Amino acid sequence: MKEGQQMSQSVKESEAAYNIIQEQFGSAISVFDANETMPFFEVLDVSRWTEIALFMRDHTKLKFNYLACLSGVDYPTEEKVGVVYNCESLGIFNHKLAVKIRCSRQGGSIPSVAYVWHTANWHEREAFDMYGMTFTGHPDLTRILCPDDWVGHPLLKDYKVQETYHGIKVPY
Amino acid sequence: MQELDTVGQGSVRITRKNDNIVVIEKDLITEQMVLAMGPQHPSTHGVLKLECFTDGEVITEAIPCLGYLHRCFEKTCERVDYPAVVPYTDRLDYLAAMNTEFAYAIAVEKLLDIEIPRRVEFIRVIVAELNRIASHLVAIGTYGIDLGAFTPFLFCFRDREIILGLLEWASGARMLYNYIWIGGLAYDVPSDFLKRVKEFVNYFKPKAVELCNLLTENEIFVKRTWGIGMMPADVAINYGWSGPMLRGSGVKWDLRRNDPYSIYPELDFNIPVPDGKSSVVGDCLSRHLVRAYEMDESLKIIEQCLEKIPSSEGFNSRSAIPKRIRPKAGEVYARAENPRGELGFYIESDGKSTKPVRCKARSSCFVNLSAMKDMSKGQLIPDLVAIIGSIDIVLGEVDR
Numbered sequence: 001m002k003e004g005q006q007m008s009q010s011v012k013e014s015e016a017a018y019n020i021i022q023e024q025f026g027s028a029i030s031v032f033d034a035n036e037t038m039p040f041f042e043v044l045d046v047s048r049w050t051e052i053a054l055f056m057r058d059h060t061k062l063k064f065n066y067l068a069c070l071s072g073v074d075y076p077t078e079e080k081v082g083v084v085y086n087c088e089s090l091g092i093f094n095h096k097l098a099v100k101i102r103c104s105r106q107g108g109s110i111p112s113v114a115y116v117w118h119t120a121n122w123h124e125r126e127a128f129d130m131y132g133m134t135f136t137g138h139p140d141l142t143r144i145l146c147p148d149d150w151v152g153h154p155l156l157k158d159y160k161v162q163e164t165y166h167g168i169k170v171p172y
Numbered sequence: 173m174q175e176l177d178t179v180g181q182g183s184v185r186i187t188r189k190n191d192n193i194v195v196i197e198k199d200l201i202t203e204q205m206v207l208a209m210g211p212q213h214p215s216t217h218g219v220l221k222l223e224c225f226t227d228g229e230v231i232t233e234a235i236p237c238l239g240y241l242h243r244c245f246e247k248t249c250e251r252v253d254y255p256a257v258v259p260y261t262d263r264l265d266y267l268a269a270m271n272t273e274f275a276y277a278i279a280v281e282k283l284l285d286i287e288i289p290r291r292v293e294f295i296r297v298i299v300a301e302l303n304r305i306a307s308h309l310v311a312i313g314t315y316g317i318d319l320g321a322f323t324p325f326l327f328c329f330r331d332r333e334i335i336l337g338l339l340e341w342a343s344g345a346r347m348l349y350n351y352i353w354i355g356g357l358a359y360d361v362p363s364d365f366l367k368r369v370k371e372f373v374n375y376f377k378p379k380a381v382e383l384c385n386l387l388t389e390n391e392i393f394v395k396r397t398w399g400i401g402m403m404p405a406d407v408a409i410n411y412g413w414s415g416p417m418l419r420g421s422g423v424k425w426d427l428r429r430n431d432p433y434s435i436y437p438e439l440d441f442n443i444p445v446p447d448g449k450s451s452v453v454g455d456c457l458s459r460h461l462v463r464a465y466e467m468d469e470s471l472k473i474i475e476q477c478l479e480k481i482p483s484s485e486g487f488n489s490r491s492a493i494p495k496r497i498r499p500k501a502g503e504v505y506a507r508a509e510n511p512r513g514e515l516g517f518y519i520e521s522d523g524k525s526t527k528p529v530r531c532k533a534r535s536s537c538f539v540n541l542s543a544m545k546d547m548s549k550g551q552l553i554p555d556l557v558a559i560i561g562s563i564d565i566v567l568g569e570v571d572r
Contacts, residue, residue: 035502038504065410069518071532073520086518117410118411119412119542144238145242145571145572
């Protein structure tokens, strides 16, 4: 966000929501990134994420009852993978806020929010399938789009496809 | 039916005596049987496999298995330029390709921060709404087939054919259009196109009523869907449902109104929500009714667009398309109301490359389908077919 530029109404709403979360969790979350296209904050203390998610869903002034999207992301230069959550208060306040979490590229894990928002169940399976981070506490963390015995996680930037799969040549 | 909660322990038999009497016998000696429905089963609308654990006629659990149609959409996006993603988005929801392109174009335009000519916006809305009607016609027609009514399907496809003809005339393709480009359109519409759309609207209005008489008020159809596959509003929101599925549960939520994009704020249309008189709010019939009534609203939108659309004089459909599409560094999550619900694109740009660093499609069917496991518990096998049909899945979008 450039200096002097006016913040739009929706970003202001997101910031108000962020301030409530910030008050409760302090240094566990990062500062607010007030960009126009997708305002977000990052969870720095990953272990508190479920707590934050429940707070976001149930606080009387937040009511983020709707998880619109959950996307896995790869950050190869930082040796990290992450997840972006797009939360929204559907039909109550209409404010939106994105949350980012990062974890280690090798064997990293993120607390699951499948019990907070049911949407997360399949989306977390997809993120695990594509990026390989695990979600602790997930009810059924298996691959969803690739076959169960597939090797590797396809959306990683340095992914190399396996030579053969059940005797079938894979790269064409 | 509260009694069915114990179905998980097995040994239950349900018999329907007549209209409202259901006899439930417990503690019978039965055996659990695993029944694979699909991937080549006509009522799964594509290559979806449902692993059904059955106890007699009752389903104790149905687990959807996906991925048969996975074509690495997101990986492909990272290898091609922004405009080259458009044809791939067509292949997500191939029954409503215009709407899918529309959503993707909105997402990239938000990152680029460019102004779109007004005529482009009107044409986009017209073709998207036409495609919405075509998509709902398929949904309604095939839903009839799922429940044993073949005739409405023929009626639906007869009218859908006209829409496909119109869209083919505009874009050159019948289903996978590559028509809505980032910042504009591939071509302006042909000179007589708007007149023919008007003719279609006039033609289709009575046909929509006819379809209602044929299917929506058909007693057999109503009996097969009334009170089946119930989904309360709060659970639906928690599951991330959107579109006709969410509205079928009584939540008045439409992105065209609640998170407006393009020229929708200027247009006047209703958001049909079941009132609980002709269906139980949250059942399969409600979802079907929402789709049926939504077609009328789409016609209304098209009519208004035809009146307000600026003339084609001095219009170039590609005038706002940047020479080189390279958005500034940043992320965006943008969505649009598709026939099946909220289709969102999460796009990350690094500001240097002409290819997206990450492009995730948030598919509405994928999310809607994830409630299948809970919805199928304790249902009869024929009702399971009614439930899948009411979700209106397109496997191209589920598996991506």
